[in-house]
Amino acid sequence: MDSFSSRNRNIAFLVLCLCACYALAMEGGKEIPATKFGQSVAPTMTFLYCYSCGYRKAFDDYVNILGDKYPQIIVHGGNYDPPGMNYYLSKLIFALKIIIILSVVSSVSPFTFFGINTPSWWSHLQSNKIYACMMIFFLGNMIEGQLISSGAFEITLNDVPVWSKLETGKFPAPDVLFQIIDNQLQFTDKVQENPDFVK
Template identity: 40%
Template sequence: MAEFGSGGLLAALLLFTALTLRDVYVGRSDHRTRAFAETEPESGKPPKAALYSGPVLQFRYSKVFQEYSQAISQVYPDIRIQGENYPPTPLNRLVGNLVSYLKLLSILLIISGQNPFPLLGTDTPAVWTWTQNNKIFSCLMAFFISNMMETHFLSTGAFEVTLNDVPVWSKLQSGYVPNIQEMFRILDTHLKMNQADRVTFTSA
C-alpha cells in the first residue's frame, strides 16, 4: 500500500483518536454508571409515586432486558423494571482499560511514524516496518483487534437474578438464560412469598 500524504494521515489520526477516546472515556463511564433506560408504565396508566414501594425488577442483560421487560410488564404491571450492566471482575476491568490505552498508543505511534524500539534498546521488528508501509490498514487492525480483546475481558456472560439480595438464578452456575415461562414461574413463586421484595437481574 502506497504511503499516504500528510493530509490523509492527519485525517486518519483524528478519526481513530476520536473513536478510541470515545471508547476509553465515554464507553467506560457508560459501562460503569449508565443503566438501561427504565421501562415506564403505559401512558394511559396513572403515574407511580416517586418513592415506589412495590417490587422492582432489574435487568443487566441488554437484549433480554428488551424482550423480557415487555412480556413481564404485561403480566406484572405493578413491577417497575430497570436495566443495568453486570460489572466485570477488578482484574478484567484493569486489563480492559489497559488494552484501551495500548490501542490509543499503538495507533498514535503507527500514524506518527515514531519508532519506540530504539528507546527500548531492541532491534526494530519486521512487523513494525510493515505497519509503516500500511498505516491505514494497520490502524484498522489495531482498532478492531483491541476492541475484540476489550469485549472479551469486560463481558462476563452473566445473567444473575437476586431477590432481596438472595440469588434465585445464576447463568454462571446453570449455564443458560431461563426462558420467559421459567422467569414467570420464578417471579410468581417469590412474589407470592413477599410482594414487597426487591428483584434484581444482573448480567453483561
C-alpha cells in the same frame, strides 16, 4: 540536531500516551446506562447482563413480557462487570490499542523513546498505515471482547438473587420466571399496585 529530533520524538510519544490516558478515562466513564421502568416504590427486579455478549435484546424481551403480566414491578437493567482482573486487563488493552494506533498514524516510533532500534515489522506497519490501524483496532477489540464477555444474565428481585445464567447455563423460560416471582412475592396477595401505572 539529533538531540533536538530525539527530544521532539519523546514529546510526541508523551502526547500519544496522554491521548491514550484521556481516551481510557473517557471510555471508563462510558458505562452502559441502567434502564429503569416505573418511578414509585414497588417490587424491583434487576437484570445484570453481559452487554458485549449481545444480551441487551434478551433483556428488552423480558422487560416487555414482565410489563404485560406484572405492570407493578419496576425493572432495572445494566451491564454485568466481569470478575477479577479481566476488567482491568481490558482497559489496559484498550489503552495500548490507542497508543499503537496513534503511534502508527503519527509516524512516531515508541522504540526510539526507550533507545531501542526500530524493528522491521514496525517499519512495515508505518508503510501500511490504514491496514495496520484496522488490524490493530479489530485485534484489540477481539481481545477486549474476550476479556469482558462474562456470559452473565443475573436476575434479582428486591435484591434477592432469583436466577443466575452463570450457575444454570441458560436463560429462564418466561413461565419459570413468573413462577419465581409468584413464589417470591406471593404476588396475588402481597403486592400493592403501582399508583403511577395507567390502566
